[in-house]
Amino acid sequence: MHVDNPPPGSVAAPPRDDRSPAAARTVVTTRGVTKAYGRTRALTGVDLDVRAGEVVGLVGHNGAGKSTLMRVLAGLEPCDQGTVVVGGTQVSPRDAGPGATAFRGVRMAYQETSLCPDLTVAENIWLSSRHCLPRLGWRRAAGAAVRRRLDEMFPGHGVSPRDRVADLSIARRQMVEIARASLVDRLDLLILDEPTESLGPDAARTLYDHVRRLAARGTAVLLISHRIGEVLSVADRVAVMRDGAVVAERPAAGLGERDVLLLMGAEVAESAAVTAPAGAGADRPALAELRGATGQGLRDVSIRVGAGEVVGLAGLAGQGQQEVLERLWRPVRRDTTVRGTRAYVPGDRQRSGVLPLWSVAENLTITAMRGLARGGFRRMAAETATVRGWVDRLAVRGGADAAMTELSGGNQQKVIVARAFASTADLVLLDDPFRGVDVHTKTDLYALIREEAARGRSVVWYSSENAEMAHCDRVYVLRAGRVVAELSGDEISEERIIAVSFAESAAGSESASGPVPALSGAASPATSESTGAPR
Numbered sequence: 001m002h003v004d005n006p007p008p009g010s011v012a013a014p015p016r017d018d019r020s021p022a023a024a025r026t027v028v029t030t031r032g033v034t035k036a037y038g039r040t041r042a043l044t045g046v047d048l049d050v051r052a053g054e055v056v057g058l059v060g061h062n063g064a065g066k067s068t069l070m071r072v073l074a075g076l077e078p079c080d081q082g083t084v085v086v087g088g089t090q091v092s093p094r095d096a097g098p099g100a101t102a103f104r105g106v107r108m109a110y111q112e113t114s115l116c117p118d119l120t121v122a123e124n125i126w127l128s129s130r131h132c133l134p135r136l137g138w139r140r141a142a143g144a145a146v147r148r149r150l151d152e153m154f155p156g157h158g159v160s161p162r163d164r165v166a167d168l169s170i171a172r173r174q175m176v177e178i179a180r181a182s183l184v185d186r187l188d189l190l191i192l193d194e195p196t197e198s199l200g201p202d203a204a205r206t207l208y209d210h211v212r213r214l215a216a217r218g219t220a221v222l223l224i225s226h227r228i229g230e231v232l233s234v235a236d237r238v239a240v241m242r243d244g245a246v247v248a249e250r251p252a253a254g255l256g257e258r259d260v261l262l263l264m265g266a267e268v269a270e271s272a273a274v275t276a277p278a279g280a281g282a283d284r285p286a287l288a289e290l291r292g293a294t295g296q297g298l299r300d301v302s303i304r305v306g307a308g309e310v311v312g313l314a315g316l317a318g319q320g321q322q323e324v325l326e327r328l329w330r331p332v333r334r335d336t337t338v339r340g341t342r343a344y345v346p347g348d349r350q351r352s353g354v355l356p357l358w359s360v361a362e363n364l365t366i367t368a369m370r371g372l373a374r375g376g377f378r379r380m381a382a383e384t385a386t387v388r389g390w391v392d393r394l395a396v397r398g399g400a401d402a403a404m405t406e407l408s409g410g411n412q413q414k415v416i417v418a419r420a421f422a423s424t425a426d427l428v429l430l431d432d433p434f435r436g437v438d439v440h441t442k443t444d445l446y447a448l449i450r451e452e453a454a455r456g457r458s459v460v461w462y463s464s465e466n467a468e469m470a471h472c473d474r475v476y477v478l479r480a481g482r483v484v485a486e487l488s489g490d491e492i493s494e495e496r497i498i499a500v501s502f503a504e505s506a507a508g509s510e511s512a513s514g515p516v517p518a519l520s521g522a523a524s525p526a527t528s529e530s531t532g533a534p535r
């Protein structure tokens with residue numbers, strides 16, 4: 001069922017939620033805000049009010065305009081038309097731009113972190129918060145400030161102010177990005193753009209605890225997320241964006257995930273989980289195998305991937321899952337066998353996934369080229385048909401000719417996933433591939449994985465969302481570099497995976513609820529050569 005789309009810019013009367021102060025001052029207001037990039041109308045007339053002390057969840061499909069609106073609210077980009085009022089003062093397009101003082105009380109933590117990779121954590125903090133740091137001894141002051149904030153938000157974070165950002169895992173970079181955004185002398189509005197996509201459940205929970213504390217102190221928080229359940233658990237109010245406008249606002253209390261999906265325009269019936277046929281693939285010939293793999297953080301790991309099987313790698317983040325994917329991608333050791341070609345979808349699209357200067361079509365076909373060519377000649381018609389098929393299938397907003405940098409984060413991710421499946425690889429390796437992808441598209445991608453498996457392709461899939469593992473035939477749960485459980489069929493459930501992940505922890509030296517040190521400080525093992533090309 002579809003919800004009718006009201007005219008752009010229309011806003012349902014926002015009923016107040018009990019948790020937010022009824023007469024709180026408005027921190028930001030937008031009326032009829034539009035923004036176009038060339039022919040793309042990213043914002044088509046946004047009306048939104050955010051009041052002090054409230055948490056507003058902003059949801060919508062990939063490309064709905066959420067990040068663009070946030071950039072306008074943070075003063076990073078001017079809007080084309082409409083009015084933006086920040087802290088009671090109407091700002092003009094001239095006021096926008098990096099470091100704009102009119103927007104000083106508004107801070108944003110970005111979906112792709114804005115940190116300089118070659119600087120340390122403390123140096124990055126100085127860059128963004130130098131106006132509130134002393135000139136003498138700034139490094140120490142920045143280090144102390146970020147450490148304090150990280151301790152508060154993410155106990156057990158494992159980040160030192162002296163760490164070089166490039167050496168941090170993607171989850172830790174995300175933590176620093178969020179801490180950086182909230183380090184300011186006056187914080188009226190904190191914008192969090194998909195903050196938990198690379199965080200584990202513990203870090204997500206402590207972050208949201210902090211968000212509620214901020215709100216209790218009067219700071220407004222705008223939370224963009226595709227994780228609707230999380231939004232409903234922390235927000236006072238939910239604003240839904242479609243086609244560049246806010247089309248509905250509702251108090252979060254009493255709203256269910258299904259209600260939100262309907263407001264977003266999703267076909268909820270289609271969103272029903274596509275789960276794996278029980279026990280499928282268990283007795284198929286092995287396409288890939290790790291036999292007692294040890295070293296590089298792995299301890300005696302044995303894993304078997306049958307032809308046409310979808311194998312999940314689960315457990316808390318950083319327990320060796322990336323190292324397993326790395327071994328399968330580069331099977332150079334004698335303990336690893338892979339028959340056939342491989343494609344890789346890296347977890348960190350900015351570092352090793354996107355070819356930013358290339359178009360969507362070029363990014364998509366780069367790995368499929370060999371299969372599409374005949375006698376060493378490119379077949380342009382076949383390439384065009386392939387590209388069109390994938391762009392339509394995954395609803396890549398922006399189209400085939402757009403540069404990758406013109407796409408929203410979720411749409412970029414769709415192209416990277418499509419690139420792997422458009423290849424002829426026998427084994428597709430997925431490292432938490434659906435970060436930032438909207439719920440509806442994810443459902444399509446789950447179905448795609450099952451279809452490809454039915455055609456005989458094998459998939460090894462690490463996901464930080466345990467619920468996604470229900471789409472696998474078999475799941476290996478990793479803990480501290482070891483396989484601690486192998487689940488199949490009905491045994492695969494979120495509860496079971498969590499229980500197994502923590503059972504080992506309770507038996508070991510770490511506390512079940514405490515922080516778990518990641519095995520590898522480095523992020524995705526993917527390098528420039530692992531952008532998906534089968535070899």
Ligand SMILES: Nc1ncnc2c1ncn2[C@@H]1O[C@H](COP(=O)(O)OP(=O)(O)OP(=O)(O)O)[C@@H](O)[C@H]1O
Nearest residue numbers: 037042062063064065066067068406407408409410
């Ligand atoms: N710099 C840019 N140049 C051209 N088009 C852009 C640019 N930034 C955004 N767009 C386009 O504007 C539209 C809205 O993008 P935006 O990033 O705001 O969406 P979003 O709702 O945040 O999506 P996602 O959930 O995928 O992050 C998209 O169609 C996108 O392709």
